Amino acid sequence: MSSRFRASLLILGAATWALSACDREERHSRSKPIAETVPAGQSPDTIWPGGTIPQTLDPRAKLYDNNAPAIAEGQFLYTQMNCVGCHSHGGGGMGPALMDDEWRYGGRIDQIATSIAEGRPNGMPSWRSKLTDDQIWKIAAYVRSLSGQPSKDAVSSRAESMSAGTPQTLTPHERLHNSDTADQ
């Protein structure tokens, strides 16, 4: 093997590594089927009496989080299902803001999916019977993007419909905090 060939192999290897490091969405055309349900019991809480119980991330989270087609479809559904009427383009209104760093019921994608599916008592409707689980996960993926959680190459620089807001590629990344707000 000539040294020249070895060098090009090295380059090829580096290129493969670089490509995989891009971490663009993975498409699972032949993945193992996963049960079509939204996560149940994804507690937003951060205190566990008697010690820490590790919360495992729902395995489906990986399929939707940081996934460009899921985020784009979620954005479309977010408008169509009138999420935008209450939460605006993340700034809130009738419902709380979704672009900031504060999460009453948890800011993980599976926690957000649970909030959408089950609803919350101060006015968030339960969408379990209106949307499919896949749709709920996609909306959750889009909601994550409002606070800049996905990488910039997974979000769209243009909204699905007219919007007076800034492009999502310019959304700053927020460090998320769970909060128990006493007055809500």
Place this chain on the structure above:
Amino acid sequence: MPSKDYAATRFSGLNQITPANVSKLALSFTFSTATTHGYEAPPLVVNGTMYLITPFPNYLYALDLTKPGAPTKWVFKPKPVAASQGIACCDTVNRGAVYDNGRIFFNTLDGQTIAVDANSGQQVWRTQLGNIQLGETITMAPLVAGGKVLVGNSGGEMGVRGWVTALDEGSGKIAWKAFNTGPDKDVLIGSRFKPFYSMDQGKDLGVKSWPSEAWKIGGGTVWGWLSYDPEMKLIYYGVGNPGPWNPDQRPGDNKWTTGVFARDVSTGEAVWFYQTTPHDLFDHDDINEIILADMPWQGQRRPVMFRPARAGFFYVQDRRTGQVLSAAPFGYVNGYKGVDLKSGRIVPNHDKDPKVGRVVRDICPAAPGLKDWNPSAFSPLTGLVYIPHNNLCMDFGAMQANYISGTPYVGADVKMYAGPGGNRGAFTAWDPIHQKKIWEIPEDLPVWSPALVTAGGIVFYGTMDGWFKAVDARNGKLLWQFKAGSGIIGQPISYRGPDGRQYIAVVAGVGGWSGAIVSGKMDPRDPTGALGFANAMKDLPQKTTAGGMLYVFTLPR
């Protein structure tokens, strides 16, 4: 009652506090309402007791004014369902309680009307009227007139079907219910209905002026104010916006939204209707206060109504027929070209017509109108109407709205900002006879508090950054001001205390549509927040914080 009288003047006959001594006005006592949402209601004073109705959870407090510091006599907690907080479009406000015949009447956010014994604080009756599953809430103050408690629904942004209903004052049973859209029989339109203008005449216009079935989810709510003429036994009220905001989804005049109804108080029969903005384009609800007065007009004394409307025109109308005598803009308007007094029809400016798929810029006034729900005051002594209002314009992007019951039905991406001059609000003294401005105070923020005028010649109002102001009713000169702990959007009142002295009371507590950015802890980076109001209020979180607090003032002995 919140409007002070059936004519809705918000004029107090008390005159101990005058321009000469108002600078000495001092705090007498305070009371925390234990709420952090927008406080739009006036305190209510009857027989030495002050009653306060809070935003959700709609506590009713009774304070004993005969004792030092006004201790709490009782508190009534109606326990409205928590989910109603997510159904109310523009903060979880309540606009007031009413007293009549030993009882206090008020509405809850989740759609109930409740009568409570004014002495004991015990419930007398409660009636469920609204259904939050359909997007209905109730935020308005009821009017008690002719033995009826009159109530209307909110939810014009949720695809509800608007109505006003009359409950029997004694039992709480429904006496009549009139819808504001749909067939004539539902609207209680019959032989007595005689609208003045041809545009409002015809059969079943509440169906025909809509695309098929759209009237069923077409809005037309009654969340503002009712007035009453005891001689004619007529109630007057304005009807809210048609839904959705996107006008392309509802071609037609959209009767009977964005107009004024006169109805018989005992039967609910419609007597006349006037549509202020047929086929509303900009969410210009017509629910503002209707002030009743008798006024000389072209040599004759006529029973009239004054209506500083959301669309920006000050209407003087004959209240027997609905005929428009005059309609002049009381601020900057470019969304309309004027009002044609012959046909009664507002003249649209087609340059500003929203269209699906494009953004129309610089529409004035913006969606909350040149003036929103917060009522003016009318002094029969000066003959002037004191109008607290906005100076806001907007960009409007219409898009297809999707109806899902119990969720918003809007179809518009809106962004508001200050109008010409850069001030977002103004307080204007208006001469209704000569249709002109007498004086005006520009305010940096929208003026979202109602006004009070007294026989002593002073006008009171509050600002969203918490200044409570007393100005001279003749010239608008600032005479006294007090900085409250939160922005003021509540109705100030004046009352004679058990000790015979004149008191001024107001509840601070920022919120409402304009203040939701603070009370709802919104993120100011999204210009479309709170239906586009957030863009105009980005600086409010730096200027005030939430929290309901009553302030009562009087002159030192």
